[in-house]
Amino acid sequence: MALVLGIDCSTLWTCVGCIQDGCLLGEINVNLGRKEASSLPLLVQDLLRSVDKCSLDIDLISVTTGPGYFTGLRVGVSYACALAEGLGVSVVPISSLEAMVFDLLEEGSLVVPVIWARGKYVYAAAYTLKEGEAEVIMSPASLLFDTLEKNVKNINCSKRVIWVGDDLARFPAPAIGERLLNRHGCRGSNVALIGEKRRSLALSPDAVRIFYLREPQIGPTKE
Structure with a gap:
């Protein structure tokens, strides 16, 4: 039975989850702020221990790459990637925006995940569900x-719009859309589930690249 570990550190929240044959075994989603580096290995260890598994049981790792x-x-x-290299398993790169809303996608809705990118900028995308699969709009x-x-x-569709992300609180309420859902980062279960579904797209650890979208900004945050 294949065990997939999902990892997300794309926001202040650190999220890990594990899936086995389509069934969620467990997940941990916690706000670690800037302490991911020291806490992530322990978080994964705690998750695996809580579901009576160990790192040697992992068959595939999926991770948000931006x-x-x-x-x-x-x-x-x-x-x-370091864990995958040590275990001899592959890695599935996942969009953090898709992982944020994967469990919210439904026919007839346009789901817009938003992550703050400093200042007045955001990272965003739009998805819907088509024939049971996520479709990028x-x-x-x-x-x-x-x-x-x-x-x-301007998207030419009659779908109702759902905005997702706690960073939306930084901006005026959107003029278009029916619902605003606060969500702290991505769910670890979503990352693991997408990885399991896209096993065929898995890469060797050394081939995984981060999808930054913009250059890092050095200096104090301006809100």
């Missing part, structure tokens, strides 16, 4: 929040 917070992405991807991008609103409005 977009998101630079430090978190480096920590998550580096750890996932707007590819992940780094853009002004005002521009995102215009792009969503």
Whole structure:
């Protein structure tokens, strides 16, 4: 029975989950702030212990590769690839934006995940569900929040719009859309489940790359 470990550090929240043959065994989603580097290995260990598994049981690792917070992405991807290398397993790279909303996708809805990218910029995308699979309506991008609103409005569809992400609180409520859902980062279960579904896209650990979308910004945060 294949055990898939999912890892996400793309926001201030660190999320890990494990799936076995389509069934969720467990997940941990916790706000570690900037402490991912020291806490992630222990978090994975705690998760595996809680479901009576160990690292040697892992058959595949999936990890969010961006977009998101630079430090978190480096920590998550580096750890996932190092662990995969040591275990001799492959890695499935996952979009952090898709992982944020994977369990929310439904026919007839346009789901827009948002991660703050400093200042007035956000990382965002738009997805819907088609024949049981996630369909990308707007590819992940780094853009002004005002521009995102215009792009969503210009999407030619009659679907109801659902905005997702606790970073939405930094901006005025969108003029278009029925619901705003606060969600702290990605769920570890989503990352693991997507990885299991896309096993055929798995890469060797040394081939995994981070999807930054924009250059790191050095200096104090301006809100």
